[in-house]
Amino acid sequence: MTELMDTFYSCVSKAVEEEFLNGDGEYCVRISHQDGEVKRLLGTLHPNTASLLDTLLTEQLAIGELRESAYFRAGFRLALELTR
Secondary structure (H helix, E strand, C coil): CHHHHHHHHHHHHHHHHHHHHHCCHHHHHHHHHHHHHHHHHHHHCCHHHHHHHHHHHHHHHHHHHHHHHHHHHHHHHHHHHHCC
16 A cells, blocks of 8 residues: 555655646745755855755655655544545
């Protein structure tokens, strides 16, 4: 069942999630602003510090993706239970 959920999640996140988020003007503005701020911040730091911060931010993104996947799985299981 987990493999099925992973496959379904991958398809949904690529097709539906991007459409929903890109349709939200606030999301696009916030992402653009955040990307600019991160680049500006990394540019002001010593290269070693910038590398450490980049690694930390990358890990934060990975944690967010794992959390998002867990939320999807929980919703998927709930939907399956409701159809019984």
